[in-house]
Amino acid sequence: MLYNLLYPLSEYISIFNVFKYITFRTAYAILTSLALSLYLGPVVIEKLRSLQLSQKTKGYEPETHKAKEGTPTMGGIFIILSAAISTILWADLKNPYVWIILFAFAGTGMIGFYDDYIKTVKKNPEGISPKLKFTLQLVIAIIVAFSVIYADRGANSTKLTFPFFKNLIVDLSYFYAVLAVFIIVGASNAVNLTDGLDGLATMPSVIAFGTFIIFAYVAGNVKFANYLQIIYVPGAGELAIFCGSLVGAGLGFLWFNAYPASVFMGDVGSLSLGAALGTVAVIVKQEIVLAIVGGLFVIETVSVILQVGFFKATKGKRLFRMAPIHHHFELKGWQEPKIIVRFWIVSLVLALIALSTLKLR
Template identity: 75%
Template sequence: MLYNLLYPLSEHFILFNVFKYITFRTIYAIITSFIIAIVFGPKIIKQLKTLQISQKTKGYEPERHKEKEGTPTMGGLLIILSCVVSTLLWADLRNYYVWIVLYVFICTAAIGLFDDYIKTIKKNPEGLSPKSKFLAQVVVAVTTTILIIWVDKSNIATKLYFPFFKHLIIDLSYFYILFAVFIIVGTSNAVNLTDGLDGLAIMPTVISFGTFILFTYLAGHIKFSNYLHIPYVAGSGELAIFCGSMVGAGLGFLWFNAFPASVFMGDVGSLSIGSALGTVAIIVKQEIVLAIVGGVFVIETLSVILQVGFFKATKGKRLFRMAPIHHHYELKGWSEPKIIVRFWIVSFLLALLALSTLKLR
């Protein structure tokens, strides 16, 4: 909005020329969303307490999770508010990709909100049925993928690019829709599974979106993308604004979600964050890099899949003490802050590995 309103004035006032630069607007998008989160965080938390929208354990978590009962949830609303407002302020609102990411972000937030509503207001700890939730996510993911293909001007939307290789490209054609839906829905649920300890999910989220600030900027710059041998996606540079807004919103949320948490994000936050992250990766053709930078989310998801598979194959035996894997370490006696910080360290190292793919091609 500010870009669309103020940049045209640069013909008369040279000061407004700074709005031309994505880097400038990304920095201020981070700052803006962080400030919004810090200012409105206490108000939202207070309102959630008033409405008694609080965490309820399902009964099979580690014993110490009972202490978390009563902590307000649905704090993801703070992330959504901060990110959406900041994006609308600093992004070029004529950009299709900005609206596509906001579409998937808000739609999956609505799914998560309804799920949280059932858990908290309706007092049903199981929430929305898995089939209903999955179907709703698939519908949003399919429409999102079709929109991405429709606005593609370079005829690369259905192609899969492999990091570490310059010329390894596979055109999946119509099968790409299934692949993209898997990425969006899978990432959405992976972040949701990771959100089990105070601050565990939000910091890897911040690191992931921080990494994609660079990938989106480079993918939208024809000279840089050609030099680095990554696909050029015209207009994708504006997504750096959204990624920056997510970084600021995530840090602002962490202010209240750090151990011991004053608020949890709930499904309204985790589902929307994951779907947006997956969509950004799809647009800039870095789906495989997403699996690297979001490795913590992948590990958490794989631990659940392996646990269930091993349990069925061995007729009752367990591979881990509990899944997702952060619960395994809890039951081994690790303190919650130790688990959280170590997962953050792993996430940071994976981000560096992801960034190395820019040169190793």
Template identity: 55%
Template sequence: MIYHLLVPFASQLTLLNVFRYITFRSIAAFTTALVISILLGPKVIAWLTRLKCGQYIHEDVKAHQCKAGTPTMGGLLIVIAICVSVLLWSDLSNENVWMTLLVFLGFGAIGMADDYLKVVQKQNKGLSARGKIVGQILIAAAAVGILMMDPDFSTKLAVPFFKNFQPDLGLFYLPFAVMVIVGASNGVNLTDGLDGLAIGPTVVAAGMFALFVYVAGHAQIARYLQVMPVSGVGEVTVFCAAMVGAGLGFLWFNAYPAQVFMGDVGSLSLGGALGFVAVVCKQELILLIVGGVFVLETLSVILQVSYFKFTGGKRIFKMAPLHHHFELKGIPESKIIIRFWILSILLAFVALSTLKLR
């Protein structure tokens, strides 16, 4: 909005040219989202408390019983902060921005419905697992399908560390991209089990993808770094920056001991947005590295369930997802959280190295 209000006058007032730059508007979006999150946080927490949106704690997780009743659905704070920031600072004529925002809101709506049934209607199971997955697949498929309708959109797959190996998936790109988006969404959701555990790696991943998106959208830099260029995608940097700001603002209240949990409305929307950003900037496999914490958490659940069924009741981990396994081994919650954050930062640097090591 601000971009469209001020840039037309840049020819008359040179100072306004600064609003043309994605970097400046990304910093502004980051700051706006951070301020909104911190200022609105207490009000949102108080409102959720009045609605009695208390978190249900599974009886098997005995160490968390003291957290029962802590307000959840705090992801609404993240959604508000990101949407306001993006609408204020983005070039709203850019289709990639709208696509990212709609995927973000679509996945958030599924999470909101699930949270509402669980914590407001007191239906502890919420939406059925099948219902959530089908909804996610439909949204992701629609978004990727629209991308693929653009004749300039490439169905080639950029493979980290290999500059000349870019297999073209053709029509198979659609199910692959859908799997990336849905997988990322559920990966963040599974990781959201300890105070600040999910939002920390999400902030790191969003920050790293802000860089990848900017590079992909800048033809000269993309050519120099031998990254697959994507016309117009640079504007999504503003969205990623807003995600970082909103995430840090939310962490202010979600850090151990948490005053509020994000709920599915936060985890599904953030994960879905990360997955779509990876698709739209053609760095789908980089998400496996940047979001390595989410991958580990997801794999731990898949392995646990598969092994349990195959062996008739035996387990690999004390409990899945992985963070609960470490909890049951006696590692303090705060230590697990910090170590997972450190791991996510290290993985981000590995992902960053792919820009030169190829």
């Protein structure tokens, strides 16, 4: 909004020329969302506490999680508010990708809000049925996938690139929409599965969005895209501002979510973060790189799949002590802060590997 209002004035007042720079607006989007998150945090937490919207265990978590009962949940509300307001303030609102990503972000957030509502207000720890949740996610992902393809309208809109290879590009045609839907829904659920310890999903999300600031910026810059031999996506640079907004909002949320947490993000936060991450990857044509950047989320998801598959195949035996895998380490005796920090380190290493794909081709 500030870009649309103030940049045109640069013709008369030169200082407003800074608004044309994505780097400038991304930096201030980070600071704006961070400030909003830090301001809204205590307000939202107190409101959640007064409404008794608190964490409820399902009964099969490690024993240590019983102590977390009563901690306010649905804190993802102020992540969404902070990031959305900051994005609207600093992004070019004429860019269709801005509205597509905000739709994916807010839409899945509403699904998570409804799920959290059932868990807290209706006192059903299981939330809405998996079938209904998946169906709603699918509807939003389909709308987003076709919106991205329509907004691009270029020869590259259905192409899939492979990191570490210069010329390995596959045009999936109509099947690309299926892949895009899978990525968006998969990423949404993967972050949701990871959100099981204080700050465990928050910091890896911040790292992932911080990494995609760079991917979005170079994908939207024709010179950098050609130099780095990646697909040029006109307008994708504006997503750097959205990613920056989530970096700031995530850091602000972590202030309250760090161990021992004063608030949990709930499904309203985790589902929306994952869907937004998947949507950004689809728009900037770095779908496979997402599996590297978000490798921790992939590991958590795969651990659940392996656990269920092994349990069924062996008729009752378990591959891990508990899944997702962070619970396995809890039951092995690792202290929660140690698990969290080590998983953060893994996320950071994976982000560096993902960034290396820009040059190692």
